[in-house]
Amino acid sequence: MALGLIAVIVVLLIAGSVYLPHWVTDYLNTEIAALDGYDESVQDVDIHLWRSAYAIHGLEIHKHRGERNQPFVAAKTIDLPVEWSALLKGAVVTEIDIHDADFNFSKRQHGQGENWEQVVNAWTPFDINRLALHGGRVEYIDYSAEPNIHLYIDGIDARVTNLRNVEPGGDPTLPSDLSITGQSVGGGQLTVDGRLNMIKSIPDFDIDLELQNASLPAFNDYTSDAAAVDFESGAVGLFSELAAADGQLAGFLKVVATDVSLVSLSERNQNPTNALWESAVSVFMEAFKNQPQDQFAFRIPIEGNLNDPERGSWAAFLSIFDNASGQAFTRDTEGRISFEELLKD
Template sequence: MSKNWKIVLVVIVLLIGLRVALPFAVKYYVNKTLSDLEGFTGSVDDVDLHLYRGAYIIHKLNIKQTGDSIPIPFIDIREIDLSVHWKALFNSSIVGEVILNEPIVNFAIAESPEGEGDKKVSQDGSEEDWTKVLDELIPLKINRFEIQGGTVAFKDFTRQPVVDIKLDSLHIRATNLSSVTDSKQELPATLTAKAISLGGGKLNINSRLNIVKVVPDFDIDLKFERVDLTALNNFIKAYTNTDVERGTFSLYAELVAKDGNMKGYVKPIIENLKIIDWDKEEGGFFQKIWESVVGFTAEVLENQPKDRFATRVPIKGNLNQADIKIWPTVWNVFKNAFIQAFKKNVDHSIDFFQDDK
């Protein structure tokens, strides 16, 4: 065998060895990154490389909160696809794309471990800057982000029965986050989200964004409609000591932020609410009395022709200190009850492009 062929053979063997070793090296790097999280520990089962499309796929990522009694992981993702966003290359930009398949995020409350008194511990992820973690896992600016088949859950293990509410079938799609196209527009990116809640409620979010700015600008419309409140009775009873015989809940919101100033509103609506049925209700006499008082109060504050209880919570301030005004909220409860029923929709009264007043 000639010397040149030997060199070619050595190069081929080295390339094959590199290709075989790369997934293990990437897996080690990912696990090392996750092990350095503040207040959390994480790991992945496997990593696959797809060099032909500049991508790697993480299988079964699991992140748990450390040092407390939360019995469920904070994040559990079946698969993460991190790659070059090839469509953006047509705009002379090298940026990234992230797709999360079947992610589960668990917010939770539990009793403190033994020996720590009566304190409760919470799992909400606030200790860590998750954007920094994502930056370490993908070295490119993210231009497209998608979640497929996601779940967001809240569990309170300090209550009996355990409070367990969640959003299922979550699909989020965010595009042009790095302003690759339409970079001169004030809000060049878009984000849409859909999900189904416990009780059959349907969540829809449509928004326009500019996250390239240090303080992002956004214009968000949110609809969360027709939640059957009886499906939430464990949650309602845990925190109000009542339960619901019938009723539906909807929520509408508009939020706008421009140059750090935010304004908007949140409008919750409850319809056809019935708190107690004495013939069917379980529990003692005083429990029934309490539920009757709650039910009577809700009945008084309903808009009687519409059988609708609602308020409109104005929000105004900056992104670091939003101000939810209490007295306008109280006034809107009575305004809805005795003057007019709120419309079941977003008001379209908040617009990013309107002049600030």
């Protein structure tokens, strides 16, 4: 009798391991197909019953009428195990590890307005407590510009922990930790560190971002299209602090460019209007840079409602003179933005 029961269990496990991957693959494709304008292909699904996990291989999500057949999202492997440490504490949560993922955005391919929470919920019936990206790329392409504009962050490693607040201790208001590293177009080094509360309907966060030493000429396709300016040399850094509490946002974005020179007008043919404009920009940047540091910089304040924050354009323009005539802006975040103060206000 006992041997017969064991035999039945073994047969069921074998049958499940054979059938389940096909069923899960069909189920995932059906859930993505429910999104208006998107479809999905999954090469393979592996079921790991012994560790209560499964892995999705070769995921691609395409937008109908997308840009040049580039997938909106593509990932080599997505691993979804149950978090046993949380299970022992009475919480059923899972982790997501995404390996070698590409995210491609454009003016027509941005993913806004879609119920992506429904897609993630289809991947796992449990709450997600940790999300990690191991080797990723985020790219924005503007196909309407000539030449096309390519902006990207490559080699991304990212990690968000304690999303469901199942680990005791730490900050009860911002329980989740965020860390991101990567390399931008132009070889800039990106680091993002922060704390989050994703349990709230409108998330709270306190985030610092630094992008150090990116080559300015690598952005010429963008700057030429946006401002009719091309750089021959120079490096740029971006530094930002952002905090949000109860739907209100406070922060800034600081841009610092060093050793800047524009492309010589004699090196290319252009119409007189463009030549006059670029000459004026060159003179302005040279006159209003911080001379001892050979640094042109400005700071954009950002504040207001999280869904529609105000960006202080006039304050940003005036900050150019602060950098030029006073102490040069530091090439880092400044510790100016306090989540705790914002929460009080």
